[in-house]
Amino acid sequence: MKALRNYLDKIKPDFEHGGKYEKLWSFFDGFETFLFVPNSxxxxxxxxxxxxxxxxxxMSIVVLALIPALLVGMYNVGYQHFLAIGESADFFSTFFYGFLAVLPKIIVSYAVGLGIEFAIAQVKHHEIQEGFLVSGMLIPMIVPVDTPLWMIAVATAFAVIFAKEIFGGTGMNIFNVALITRAFLFFAYPSKMSGDSVFIRTESMFGFGGGQPVEGFSGATPLSYAAAGKDLVGITGEPISWWDSFLGLIPGSIGETSTLAILIGALILLATGVASWRIMLSVFAGGAIMAQIVYMAGGSTLDMGYQITLGGFAFAAVFMAxxxxxxxxxxIGKYIYGFLIGVIAIIIRVFNLGYPEGAMLAVLLMNIFAPLIDFYVVDANIKRRLKRANA
Amino acid sequence: MTNVVKLKKGLDINLKGKPQEKCLEPLQSDTYVMIPDNFHGVIPKVIVKAGDKVLAGTPLMFDKNHPEVKFVSPFSGEVVSVDRGERRKVLGIVIKKDVQNGCVDFGKKNVSSMSAEEVKALMLESGVWPFIKQRPYDVIADPAVAPRDIFVTGFDSAPLAPSIDYVAKGEEANIQTALDALCKLTQGKVYVGLRQDSSLKLKNVECVTIEGPHPAGNAGIQAHNIKPVNKGQTIWTLSIFDLIIIGRLFNNGSVDFSRIVAVTGSEIQTPCYVKAYPGAKLSDLIGSNIVKSDYKQRFISGNVLTGESVGNDGRINFYHNQITVIPDGSDEHEFVGWALPGLAKYSTTRTYLTWLFGGNKQYTIDARLRGGKRALIVSGQFEEVFPMDIYPEFLYKATLAFEIDKMENLGIYEVAPEDFALCEFVDVSKTELQKVMRQGLDALLKEMN
Known part of the structure; x- marks a missing residue:
């Protein structure tokens, strides 16, 4: 380590103001602080x-918490692939196919996002901010496996620039950057973000896997069946049990299918105290209560157990909200904010047939209202204090 | 029975280097320095020059805005020089102490027979007035404004702080006299916030038992939870450590600014107490009682949360009862520290695994920031260590933007920068909260007067 430190100290002047690699300062600084804790x-x-x-x-704790969902998601991509083409594959090949299918998306998301971050850090001459470490991992996990890489690149660039950097960078953004990426894809390229043909990949990855779909194959997600009022079935027509949806062996966006893996991530976030348990709890509470109301009123065939394990609800509750x-x-605002996300996600799901999934839109909508909720919570404090003064 | 205030929020940082209950005789400094910057907000007008002979109690300077507030020499001796910096700013008045111990005679007083005006005049004249601070603004109290109440903090809860029970031994009469004098100065009450196990028996004042972790000992926290300051009101705050000096004035008829100072921190061999005068050199107070090291050490006047890094040859602040020496850390390069499990790193979050093994371990923490400065990202952190009915993050943001209406509404008149010290410690984004709050309070004071 000493040699590395000495080497960095030696080349550092080149990157500082007036040095020959001055234009790469932010890159060097990002790299140096990555390797060594700053000693200021x-x-x-x-x-x-x-x-x-x-x-x-x-940020790295959040990325760590995402890993279980990512690994299960990769496995599920392979699992659905081999199920769709009617081949049996061992555990390793199944995972390996999923790994090959997902890895390019992670690389593209990080390359585009971090590229823009580095460039802007250089222009503004500030440190690299690590917010995108999380966004860059979230983005590949909330898209269907067949979304083309160039679309991910365009959407990521749009989100990083227009949802984050124009507001002032990490900590200043109004909307969740990863969800803006997904919303951009969803509205700009709807055919590649929803429907029956994008959630299962049947082609080969780098010559590995690939084949013709079996007879009776359908790539629709359980939620789209539910939206159409049909029974839940998998891609080859077999019924889906609650346990399937909990474990995650169902069609869906890459990282969102396994509620179990997401809950492991939730456990990491809560044990380390990184995420707010208030928000997480109240999203689940809001979603469960609303789902049960709708179910009992006959608005949906899915009870609260399914509503929470299917689609992106759990993922949004744990990582987005x-x-x-x-x-x-x-x-106090966190309870209200989380509860409303849960409620609105289910309302959009059930009552808007155009959108089988509502978690994304619910979080984005509540992003807008978060400052308003805070305003009233703080205002109540101000009023209480004024009352005290006048008493 | 006495009132009890139970505080849940806050944080006691378990640092290595708590002072043991023994008092050492420190080296005598050649010279002592009165530093005007110790008195925040004061514009000094120096009235002595090099070569002048002074006694304990001879005025050295006064505040241009409040000429009646005098700052006096703590002992007899000779003014060596008046050091000035850029734009003739007074950096310090250097005094060489002599051995005659001469002092100005203010006359022994019986407080109970004195009027409020007499008490005030004596305190202003003898140089003990600057111990009284006021809320709002956390500056030396304006003698022209009558306070609603006076709050005395009866203990120090900061990391490694001196124990009042030890320091006050033999000084109980002086403390009581000072409290009696303060009672004259307000129509309201004099509140003293004490720990439950405090051995001090005080009369004529309202004693309140304060439970809970730091910042339970801060004046602002105590006042907020006993009887908060509202807009338009003024309260005065004092530390019980300073009452000893005020009491001596009335009982002896002369000033004696010597204090029992705690010498603390992980870099001190035997953390203990020493008897010291304000303006003494830190290295003289420490002497050889320091861990030999080949790394850089940081010498702090005060505690690790609100103190000032003054260096080995720096001077102890007029108000401080404590000096702390910790490793500096600037010569340390930790490889991928943010990614390691971190079994011995102190953190209030559980992002490092220390919390699994910590227990009652005493920590050695160096002065590194341990991260880059960012916009505020994590929420809810500050509230955990801020035991007031105030939203610290929102107040901080209003202060940063200097929106006066919002600052007033959110509670700017109740806080001092020190109340934000723990927020600054826990902050993931490494924001300089105390600095921003200090600037905000100063700007507000200017705007309002």
């Missing part, structure tokens, strides 16, 4: 010691 110390006045946690640590930047920042 507290100022002369004020707090002299600091908590060990920093934004890099927080809990984004601290775009959510409510007061503790």
């Amino acid at each position: 110390t507290s100022g002369r006045k004020g707090v002299q010691i600091h908590d060990s946690v920093d934004s890099k640590r927080v 809990t984004d601290p930047v775009t959510g409510c920042r007061t503790n």
Whole structure:
């Protein structure tokens, strides 16, 4: 490590102002702080010691929490693939196919997003902000497996520039960046984001796998069956049980299918205290209550068990709604914010037949209202304090 | 029975280097320095020059905005120099102490027979007035404004803070005299916030038991939870450590600014107490009582949350009862520290695995920021360590933007920068909250007067 440190110290002047690689300063700085914890110390006045946690640590915990859902998602991509082409494959090949299918999406998302971040950090001459470490991992997980790479690239660029950087970068954005990517894809290229043909990949990946779909194959997701009022069936027509939807062996966006894996991620986020349990709990509560009301009133064939495990609901509750930047920042506001996300997600699902899934739109909608909710929570505090003064 | 305030929010950082209950005789400094910057908001007008002989209690300077507030020499000796910096700013008044211990005679007083005006005049004249701070703005109290109430913090809850029970030993009479004097200065009450196990028995004042972690010892926190300050009201706040000095004035008829200072921190061999005068050199207070090291050490006047890094040859602040020495950390390069499990790293979040093994371990924390500065990302962090009915993040943002209406509504008049110290410690985004709050309060004071 000492040699590496010495080498960095040696080349550092080249990247600083006036050096020959001055234009790559942000890149060097990002790389250096990635390798070594910055050794800058507290100022002369004020707090002299600091908590060990920093934004890099927080972001990397979120990425870590996403890994179980990603791995199961990869396996499921392979599983659905071999199911669709009617071949049996061992565990390793199944996972390997999914890995090959998903990896390019991760690479494209990170390359495009981080590329823009580096460029903007250089122009504004500030440090690389690590917010995109999370967004870049979320984006490939919330798209169908057959979404073309160029679309992901375009949507990612759009989201990073227009949803984040024009507002001032990480911490300043109003909307969840990953969800803006998905919304952009959803409205710009609807045929590649929903329907029957995008959730299962039947072609080969780099010469691996591939084949003709079996007879009776349908790539529709369970939620689209539910929206059409039909029974839930898998891609080859076999019925889907609640356990299938909980474990995640059903068609759907890459990382969203396995509620179990998502809950493992939730456990990591809650144990480390990175995500707000208030938001997470109230999204599930809002969704469950609304789903049960709708079910009992006959509005939907799915009870709350299915509504929560199917589609992107659990993923949105655990990873999207809990984004601290775009959510409510007061503790009371968090309950309201989360509850309404759960309620609205189910309402969109059940009552708007055009959109089988409502979690994305619910989170984006509540992103807009988060500051308003906070405003009223803080206003109540102000009124209470004024009352105290007049008493 | 006395009132009890139970605080749940807050944080006690378990640092290594708590002072043991023994008092050492420190080295005598050649010179002592009165630093005007110790008195926030004061515009100093120096009235001595090099070569002048001074006694304990001889005025050295006064505040241009409040000429009646005098700042006096803590002992007898000779003014060596008046150091000035850019634009003739006074950096310090250097005094060489002599051995005669001469002092200005203010006359022994019986507080109970004095009027409020007499008490005030004596305190202003003798240089103990600056111990009284006021809310709003957290500056030296304006003598022209009568306070609604006076709040005395009866203990220090900061990391490694000196114990009042130890420091106050033998000074109980002085504390009581000072409290009696304060009672004269307000129509309201004098509140003293004490720990439950405090051995101090105080009369004529309202004692309140404060339970809970730091910042339970902060004046703002105590006042907020006992009787909050509203817009248009003024309260005065003092530390019980300073009452000792105020009480001596009335009981002895002369000033004695010597204090028992806690020498603390993980870099001190035997953390303990020493007797010191304000403006003493840190290295003289520490002497050889320091861990030999080949790395950089940080010398702090005050505690690790609100203190100032002044260096080995720096001077102890007029108000401080504590000095802290910790590793600096600027010569440390930690490889991919953010990615490691982190078994020994202190964090209030559970993002490092320390919390699984921590227990009652005492931590050595160096002065590194441990991360880059960012916009505020994580929410709900500040509230956990801010035991007031105030939204610290929203107040901070209003202060940053200097929106006066919002600042007032959100509680700017109740807070001091020190109340934000723990927020600054836990902040993931490494924001300088205390600095922003200080600037905001200063700007507001200017705007309102």
